[in-house]
Amino acid sequence: MTSLSRRIGGVELEVIVADITTLGVDAVVNAANSSLLGGGGVDGAIHRAAGPDLVAECRMLHGCKTGDAKITKGYRLKAAHVIHTVGPVWNGGTIGEDDLLASCYRRSIELCGKHKLTSVAFPAISTGIFRFPADRAAKIAIHTTIDALPAAPSVDHVIFCCFSEASAALHTDVLARYGGPCA
16 A cells, blocks of 8 residues: 655655545545535545535535635534635646646645644545646645645644545655655
């Protein structure tokens, strides 16, 4: 099984293959659609596991723009909170998809800091039905998250929770090679 744990500064960064809905962290990040009312993939799994109260709270948020993030309670999840972020649909990389994906990770870390959360688990945002190239997404995920951590000093554990061994291998490679700010 592909996995890696690495400490950078005071933060443990970990890559695992698991069901994100089973993790006991302060927040799981939901790769949501703009309505925030549930969908397929990770979004549907999180909504099913959290139960109907999550949908009720999400209705009150009136959606979310691509690249932004909003926070709710976790309800029936082991995680206390869900951070909903809307990743970009891949359209060839010419309409700002990289920046929008980076914003998802940055805004999620900002919410962790604002709410004084210590642990967060990210899925591989936009790499499913939104078709973002998985290797490119892994680099953006790792670099942006690490670069954003100074804005959230409460965070001491970040998990990149991958849905497959292939995704975990990509994240593990980027994390193992991380040497500084994203170029």
